[in-house]
Each structure stands twice: as structure tokens, then as C-alpha cells.
Amino acid sequence: xxxxxxxxxxxxxxxxxxxxxxxxxxxxxxxxxxxxxxxxxxxxxxxxxxxxxxxxxxxxxxxxxxxxxxxxxxxxxxxxxxxxxxxxxxxxxxxxxxxxxxxxxxxxxxxxxxxxxxxxxxxxxxxxxxxxxxxxxxxxxxxxxxxxxxxxxxxxxxxxxxxxxxxxxxxxxxxxxxxxxxxxxx
Numbered sequence: 516x517x518x519x520x521x522x523x524x525x526x527x528x529x530x531x532x533x534x535x536x537x538x539x540x541x542x543x544x545x546x547x548x549x550x551x552x553x554x555x556x557x558x559x560x561x562x563x564x565x566x567x568x569x570x571x572x573x574x575x576x577x578x579x580x581x582x583x584x585x586x587x588x589x590x591x592x593x594x595x596x597x598x599x600x601x602x603x604x605x606x607x608x609x610x611x612x613x614x615x616x617x618x619x620x621x622x623x624x625x626x627x628x629x630x631x632x633x634x635x636x637x638x639x640x641x642x643x644x645x646x647x648x649x650x651x652x653x654x655x656x657x658x659x660x661x662x663x664x665x666x667x668x669x670x671x672x673x674x675x676x677x678x679x680x681x682x683x684x685x686x687x688x689x690x691x692x693x694x695x696x697x698x699x700x701x
Contacts, residue, residue: 516665524665524672536666544672544688551679557608558649558682561700563641570602570649573642574633578602582610587617590625600631602648605699608681609651615677623674628652628695650698658687658694670694 516524518534525532528547530540559569571578581598589596601609609630616624631648635641637660644650654670662668664687675685678697687694 516669521665527672541691548675548679548685548688551676552682553680556682556701558605558699558701561644561698566644566647566649566700570604570647573646575647578604579631579648580606582606582613584610584613587613588621588624589613589627591627591629596627599627599651600648601651602631602699605649608683608699612677612681612683616674619677620671620674623653623671626654626656628655644698644700649700650696652695652697655695660693662694663692664688664694668692668694 516536521536521540522532522534525534525540525543528540528543530543559565579600580603581600583597584599585595585597589599599609599613613624630645630651632643632645634643634646636643645652653674658664658668658670664670665672668687670685670687672688675688675697678685681699682701683697683699684701685694686692686696686698
């Protein structure tokens with residue numbers, strides 16, 4: 516992202532635009548997204564005990580469901596995706612998000628990179644939120660785990676806003692990297 520694009524984003528989040536993405540911009544972006552989130556917040560805290568109480572054990576396929584995304588333009592690789600497997604508690608929310616993105620950011624849907632995947636977090640031994648079907652990835656090629664958001668990665672703030680309205684966290688905005696990743700946690 517160039518300085519002009521960062522300035523436009525800074526204006527959107529209420530920071531004096533200077534084209535530099537630093538601590539003030541990061542804090543303002545997080546505040547901006549938090550203010551969009553529903554109250555009370557619908558999802559659990561990200562600790563393993565809270566996640567297990569709310570969602571159940573990772574890999575518990577009895578808690579999973581499939582949402583019909585045929586016609587929304589969701590693609591994995593170059594193949595159309597008809598259904599996405601996710602946790603039953605996030606299914607309606609995720610479908611609302613995807614429906615909103617269809618009209619505002621169809622290119623994001625055309626770059627779907629997964630939801631349910633019973634695995635550990637990258638580089639760790641704790642279960643990933645993907646192992647519960649409560650995280651989703653988009654645009655991984657340009658928004659990888661080690662790419663700083665928004666300087667080196669390209670996930671639009673507007674996409675993060677769509678997720679925030681449903682209470683989902685954006686890794687890019689809240690961890691400054693891994694902008695492809697969105698999760699249903701506080």
C-alpha cells in the first residue's frame with residue numbers, strides 16, 4: 516500500500532493523514548473496528564478454555580455444518596465453491612458476511628483459502644481456530660502470515676469492517692500480519 520492509500524485509510528479511521536502507518540494509526544484502526552462490533556459481543560475470548568466451553572473441542576465434526584455459498588462467487592483456486600464447512604454457531608454470521616462481500620468485494624470471495632481444517636496453529640501445538648471451523652482465510656497470496664498489514668499486504672479495510680460488524684476479528688488489524696485470517700473471537 517502506498518502513502519496515498521494509507522492517508523485515505525487514516526482519514527476513514529479518524530487519524531490525521533500523514534501516510535505513515537505507525538502506533539497511532541494502528542490504535543485508531545483497532546478502535547474503529549471495535550466500535551463496529553455488536554454489543555454484547557457474540558463470540559468467546561480466544562483462550563482455549565473459553566473456546567472449548569463455547570465451541571466444543573477442536574475437530575469435533577458433530578458441531579460442524581455446511582453453508583450454501585453457490586452463486587456468491589466463492590472460489591478456491593479457480594474452482595467454484597458450493598459449500599463451506601464451518602462451526603454451526605458461526606454459520607449464519609459467516610453467510611451474512613459472504614453475502615455482503617459479494618456486492619462490495621467479489622474479488623475477495625474469488626480468493627477463498629479455507630475455513631475448517633483440523634490442525635494446530637502455525638508454528639505451535641495449540642489447536643488453530645480453523646480446527647473448530649471458526650476462522651476463515653481469503654487472499655492468502657497477498658496477505659500471508661509474515662506480511663505486515665497494511666504496508667506489505669493488501670486486505671482492504673472495508674473487508675475488515677464487514678467482518679467487524681459481525682464481531683469477527685481481523686488478524687491484520689489486530690496483530691499487524693496474517694491479514695488473510697478472520698476469526699469469530701473477541
